[in-house]
Amino acid sequence: MLYLNKTEAECKKVLEELRKNADPKAVAGMARFGINPNKTLGASIPVLRKMAKEIGKNHALADELWNSGIHEARILASMVDEPKKVSEKQMNEWAGEFDSWDVCDQVCMNLFSKTNFAYSKAMEWSKSETEFVKRAAFALIACLAWQDKKMGDKDFENLLSLIKKASLDERNFVKKAVNWALRQIGKRNKNLNKKAIACAKEIQKMDSKAAKWIAADALKELESEAVRKRL
Numbered sequence: 001m002l003y004l005n006k007t008e009a010e011c012k013k014v015l016e017e018l019r020k021n022a023d024p025k026a027v028a029g030m031a032r033f034g035i036n037p038n039k040t041l042g043a044s045i046p047v048l049r050k051m052a053k054e055i056g057k058n059h060a061l062a063d064e065l066w067n068s069g070i071h072e073a074r075i076l077a078s079m080v081d082e083p084k085k086v087s088e089k090q091m092n093e094w095a096g097e098f099d100s101w102d103v104c105d106q107v108c109m110n111l112f113s114k115t116n117f118a119y120s121k122a123m124e125w126s127k128s129e130t131e132f133v134k135r136a137a138f139a140l141i142a143c144l145a146w147q148d149k150k151m152g153d154k155d156f157e158n159l160l161s162l163i164k165k166a167s168l169d170e171r172n173f174v175k176k177a178v179n180w181a182l183r184q185i186g187k188r189n190k191n192l193n194k195k196a197i198a199c200a201k202e203i204q205k206m207d208s209k210a211a212k213w214i215a216a217d218a219l220k221e222l223e224s225e226a227v228r229k230r231l
Contacts, residue, residue, distance in 0.1 A: 007058075007060045007061055007063075007064050008064060010058075010061050010064075011061060011064035011065055011068065014051070014055065014061070014065065014073070014076070015065075015068060015070065015073060017051065018041055018043050018051075018070065018072050018073060018076070019041060021041070021042075021043040021044070021047050022041040022042055022043060023041070023042035023043065023044075024042060025042070026042030026043075026044070027040050027041070027042040030042065030102075034101060034172075034173075035071075035100050035101065035102050036071070036099050036100035038071075038099070039069050039070050039071050040070075040071035040072070041070065041071065041072050042072075043072045045075070045106075048072060048075055048076050048079060049079065051076060052076060052079035052080050055076075055080050056080070057080055057081070057082045058080050058081075058082075059081055059082045059085040059086075061077075061080060062077040062078070062080050062081035062082075063077070063081075063090075065077035065080070066094060071100065071103065074103050074107070075102070075103055075106045075107070075110075077107075078106055078107040078109075078110040078111040078112075079106075079110050079111075081111050083111060083114035083115045084115075084116075086111065086112070086115045086117075088117050088121070091112060091115065091117060091121055094107060095107075095121075095125065095132070095133045095136050096130070096133065098132035098133065098135075098136060099132065100132075101132070101135065101173050101176075104132050104135050104136050104139055104173075105135075105139050105177075107136075108136055108139040108140045108143050109139070109143050109147075112136070112140055112143075113140055113143035113144055113147055113148070114147075118140055118143075118144055118148075119144065119151075119155065121136075121137070121140060122137045122138075122140040122141050122144070122159065122162075123137075123159075123162070124137075125137035125140070126138070126162045126165075126166060131171050131173055131174060132173065134166070134169065134171075134174050134177075135173045135174050135176075135177040136177075137162070137166075137177075138162075138163070138166065138174070138177035138178045138180065138181040139177050139180065139181075141159050141162070141163070141181035141184070141185070142177070142180040142181040142183075142184040143184075144156075145181070145184035145185045145187070145188050145192075146184050146188075153188075153189070153191050153192055153195075156185045156188065156192055156195075157192075157195055159181070159185065160182075160185065160195060160196065160199045163178055163181055163182050163185075163199060163203075164199055164202060164203055166178045167203045167206060167208065167210060167211040167214050167215070168206060168208045168210065168211055169210060170208065170209065170210045175210040175213065175214055178214055179213075179214045179217055179218055182196055182199065182200060182203075182214065182218045183196075183217075183218050183221050183222065186200075186218065186221075186222040186227075187221075187222070187227055187230075187231070189231060190231045193222060193227070193228075193231055196218070196222055197219065197222050197223060200214075200215045200218045200219045200222065201215070201219070203215040204216065204219070
């Protein structure tokens with residue numbers, strides 16, 4: 001007879017609840033938006049947030065949920081994990097298993113950006129040749145610009161050089177994250193808005209379709225009246 005430990009039993013219960021919220025039609029819709037349908041149930045983000053609130057923070061359970069390989073369980077893992085207990089090893093392992101842009105972005109937003117390694121991992125992963133690891137670098141930068149109130153302007157100015165270099169990457173999931181990072185830095189404050197606009201104009205001159213799209217899309221928002229008024 002197979003006996004489950006407490007965490008394994010909790011994980012089994014959570015996975016059963018996720019399966020109750022499965023929606024095959026939603027999976028088909030997600031696939032149209034470039035989300036990997038493999039091991040995907042179609043449970044919505046509001047459902048996952050509600051479950052995360054009920055579960056509370058639990059590092060061991062997060063590990064079990066991640067290891068299930070189920071799309072929604074992995075997003076839920078990022079919601080219930082404890083940032084202070086997350087190691088660099090865990091970050092590298094999870095990032096190496098990203099297979100969908102939404103899992104990548106949710107993990108960066110909910111968990112990785114709140115760890116002590118966020119900045120250093122963004123720097124490190126920006127050099128990766130693996131598409132979703134590289135995307136994670138710029139998703140992290142976007143999340144830090146949006147969430148971390150303690151970081152100084154100089155930190156983000158240093159990251160603009162990474163953005164400029166990565167703008168030549170033509171891969172869709174990378175270029176969109178690079179664009180996201182540039183826009184978020186430029187919306188942080190007036191000084192960084194000027195720096196980001198200058199960076200975008202340099203990127204615009206590059207001989208690359210990806211670079212020109214990144215720059216044009218970022219400038220459209222960063223030079224808009226709405227952003228100027230807010231800053």
